[in-house]
Amino acid sequence: SYVLTQPSSVSVAPAKTATITCGGDNIGSKSVHWYQQKPGQAPVLVIYYDSDRPSGIPERFSGSNSGNTATLTISGVEAGDEADYSCQVWDSDSNHVVFGGGTKLTVL
Amino acid sequence: QVQLVQSGAEVKKPGSSVRVSCKASGGTFSGSSVNWVRQPPGQGLEWMGRIIPFLGMANYAQQFEGRATLTADRSTSTVYMELSGLRSEDTAVYFCARGSTDLRSRFDPWGQGTLVSVSS
Numbered sequence: 001s002y003v004l005t006q007p008s009s010v011s012v013a014p015a016k017t018a019t020i021t022c023g024g025d026n027i028g029s030k031s032v033h034w035y036q037q038k039p040g041q042a043p044v045l046v047i048y049y050d051s052d053r054p055s056g057i058p059e060r061f062s063g064s065n066s067g068n069t070a071t072l073t074i075s076g077v078e079a080g081d082e083a084d085y086s087c088q089v090w091d092s093d094s095n096h097v098v099f100g101g102g103t104k105l106t107v108l
Numbered sequence: 109q110v111q112l113v114q115s116g117a118e119v120k121k122p123g124s125s126v127r128v129s130c131k132a133s134g135g136t137f138s139g140s141s142v143n144w145v146r147q148p149p150g151q152g153l154e155w156m157g158r159i160i161p162f163l164g165m166a167n168y169a170q171q172f173e174g175r176a177t178l179t180a181d182r183s184t185s186t187v188y189m190e191l192s193g194l195r196s197e198d199t200a201v202y203f204c205a206r207g208s209t210d211l212r213s214r215f216d217p218w219g220q221g222t223l224v225s226v227s228s
Contacts, residue, residue: 030212031212033214033215035153035215042203042218042219042220042221043153043203043205043215043218044218045214045215045216045217048214048216049214054216086152086153088153088214088215089212090211090212090213092211094170095167095211096155096169096170097143097145097155097158097169098155099145099152099153099154099155100152101152102152102153
């Protein structure tokens with residue numbers, strides 16, 4: 001089955017840029033979505049179809065996808081960005097939705 | 109703006125079944141899929157399956173085939189997820205989330221989650 005690999009944690013100082021990766025075999029050929037999840041809350045969509053941003057999501061959030069890595073970038077990180085971030089794809093071989101294991105973003 | 113409202117927390121015995129509901133508030137599921145995703149305590153997200161309410165068509169992740177059943181009541185804009193043969197490993201928060209009929213679709217919005225605890 002298809003596997004998405006994310007770092008378990010990323011730490012960044014306020015106002016700096018956070019980069020969260022999502023690795024998978026030829027993931028560049030798939031559509032990747034990203035979710036933010038704060039403790040005790042449901043996930044919230046922050047990036048869809050690799051790089052599109054839903055209304056209400058700050059321009060600080062951006063995404064890219066190429067080769068074997070998709071990337072979520074958060075520029076000018078704020079304390080309120082501290083959360084878990086998960087990537088998602090559809091695997092056509094298994095007919096499954098697959099999530100990455102999630103990355104905990106800590107704002108120092 | 110459609111919101112998804114789920115039923116309340118459940119405590120179940122091993123071997124029993126649980127049914128969780130997901131109701132569309134402020135809209136309907138017309139033209140959408142409803143996906144179910146669970147999250148065990150301290151762990152990541154796991155997709156269970158999806159249903160397209162206006163077709164009544166469901167498909168399931170392999171590990172839930174035969175144990176999970178998704179149904180829809182179009183008259184009340186409510187989708188149900190039933191999981192049978194519960195075991196302690198099924199203790200998790202269960203979320204519903206709206207997608208499109210496109211298999212590659214994003215999930216937005218999500219329900220608030222329902223905690224299912226399985227314990228003897």
